[in-house]
Amino acid sequence: MDPGDVVERFREYLRDHNLPVTHQRVDIARVLLQSDRHLSVEDVTRELRRSGHRAGLATVYRTIELLVKCGLVVERDFGEGFKRFEPARDIPQHEHLLCTTCGRVTEFRDERLERITTLVAETHGYLRQRHRLVIHGVCAACRSGAPPS
């Protein structure tokens, strides 16, 4: 999907719910929805400033909450002590590789995991809902001694 379209989707969501389309909301949505990374709230605030916009921290949190609620953004917790957010792309389920040196996040998909987790859940009497897999390691750049980004 075109990144611009996704921002438009958020506008529609706001209009449909009779919520004001403020420039802060649009700016924050643009940063988050057009990024291909997993941004922390701090990242979002920094990106905003870098593009000449600004919004209070509370507004950033509140807008992200809206974006999550309407399904355009997904919340992630990698156990770093804060949350990260990524646009909900068409990828229905994917896993994460997390570089323990620079924090880079890489996504991948492996159908075997669906199968295995469903099976394991059943074995233990659980009705499987979803799963979360994070592989911790050192990315290619950090292995070759590149400076942490």
Place this chain on the structure above:
Amino acid sequence: MDPGDVVERFREYLRDHNLPVTHQRVDIARVLLQSDRHLSVEDVTRELRRSGHRAGLATVYRTIELLVKCGLVVERDFGEGFKRFEPARDIPQHEHLLCTTCGRVTEFRDERLERITTLVAETHGYLRQRHRLVIHGVCAACRSGAPPS
């Protein structure tokens, strides 16, 4: 391994490192090492009080840090907003099933995951260190309409 032995191991660790064996440290270790659950700091504090002991919150945090450092306890983050800790039993690597209704945690092991994660990491240029898999679902008790524990 006998639970008592594990506490003895902690004593040895302290002695070997010329660290005082205080009753607080031993009490906290006993609670954490003899539990078969995944305890939060609050859980530990409550269990301490329940058994007639007490320790300042800071001491609990500091002792748990020691227990993690010496490898007798493992830290877990299930994205609940706080950490949980469990004794490092002989199970070298295991995964978790988390009941989204009652919070119950069940452990399991599946060697296929080692293989898959190592392979996937390599494919993306990462040097695999470890992984974390949590399957979210509804446990047998909650499925059969039992009251949440």
Place this chain on the structure above:
DNA sequence: GTAATTGCAAATTCTTTGCACATAT
């Protein structure tokens, strides 16, 4: 005795909330 720990309270970090002022429709 002396060095390390303990406990408390203050500080930190991430996040949420209350409220006067500003803005979208």
Place this chain on the structure above:
DNA sequence: ATATGTGCAAAGAATTTGCAATTAC
């Protein structure tokens, strides 16, 4: 116009840290 959002600063929750009093060895 008016309902809602915004920003600030205060509140919260989990965790860490500084420091005087205490304890292990």
